[in-house]
Amino acid sequence: MMKLFLGVLALPALLLPLACFLYIIVQALPALNWELIVGSNTAGNVFADAASAGHGLWSQISGSLLMMFLACLLAAPIALSIALFHALWASPRQQRVLMILLQVLQGIPPIVYGLCGLILLVHLLHWGISLAAGGVILSVVILPLLSSNAIHALQRIPIEQTEAAKALGLSSGMIITRVWLPAAWSGMLTGLLLAMARALSETAPILFTATVFSGITWPDSIFSPVTSLQTHIFYLAQEGSNQHAVDMAWASAAVLLTLVIFFSLSARFLRRYEESV
């Protein structure tokens, strides 16, 4: 009886995401085609007919992926360093403070990070609206998630293995490279994939710092602006009266959702692999 009751309570949690996903796919179907995904926005007018005008989402997809990779590239080594500091040198008190700090950072609204990025990177450092500014701000957004995952991945290594390695006279560096990283890589990669999904989902931090609506197919340099799927949806959705723009927004949402689900499911499979080893 209790099982049935709890099952009924849990049902919306299962059905709502599925319903949302199906609704987005159905709404996106009129505009979804291969040309839309691989084609570039070369004509500059995205409100015209997509296929005939050579409009596609490739620039937005590549912009989103570029920012995601840059963010991960910046955040991953810092997260690893934080996790190693936590495991090797931090006192119990420092460990507690560090975990609280990471939780607080995770709770800060992403728009606040975006605002900080706009003031500090775009204006004060004169980076302008750029891939670099977006990547840095996204890396700050995903850093707490990545760090927490790396810390937990290291904590899951049996203490006996670390003690055994120490007893064999292995230095801290050798323990990290020969015991910890081989044991924790799948957990850390899971965290990285989740962070990738998170970076792809974020809109607010890059809205002010990295993206423009159109006119960019591929950034000239790291200090050039980019287009992204997230902000593309935001701009297109504001054109509610233009049916083609709305269709394009749904199609962009479907592509973005697919990418996010891809990274999340990869993380999920990796976690299952990790648990089975």
Add this chain to the structure above:
Amino acid sequence: MSVHIHTIKEQVFDTVSEPAYVNIESVSLSLSEKIILKDVSFSLPATGISSLIGPSGAGKSSLLRCLTSLYDNWQGTILVAGTNTRAWLGGEDDLRRHIGLISQKPAVFPASIYDNVIFGLSRKERKQDQSSRVEQCLKQAALWDEVKERLHSPANTLSVGQQQRLCLARALALEPKVLLLDEPTASLDPRSKQLIEASLHDLAKNMPVLCVTHDLEQAQRLQGQVIFMCDGKIIETASANDFFQHPERLETREFLRWSVCDCD
């Protein structure tokens, strides 16, 4: 000092006349403001087995961790081969290669049996063919016959008893000059226990072996020196025969009879 009539086996492990290789002098340790070791002093002869016995929480494992500098906030002096471990040339890591430590719970690395044996060697040594060293160490740990056909199988496919002997072989591959074992047979079947004890007897011919054990019968079988600890203090140190047949201290007699110690 007492003179006994020994069997050949006992002669090998007579610790009384041996010069000391490890000297522990007034070692004290506190962890989180709790006193773990109080003024502990004893020595290990250059060869032979010493059994460290005592109730749970007596500080036996902590003492082993002090000896290998896994704890570094202890006070007192530990001399190994006449050198203060605090001033060990080559640092803590080198000291730990000099003093092999085998813990209670076997911890094999997710690699082959062969790779586990050579795990502690330097990168250069690991790249060279170490087959003869692996064979020798596995033989010393009484594991060779059981694994010689599957040296490249994952080590975690071994039984717990075999894993414990693999840990012993792994420690021996570093050619330690002292061997410390923290209840090495606590969770093992009688056969594995017997094999490990036989290995220890062989190893103790060439190096000091300090074995922490809860098992009083095992301490009797191991012979050599028995060190009885309770509540962070050394209560009595004697040869195995004297300790079990003529214990001097009341606490020792109580412990031998009821396995409890009230030494406050």
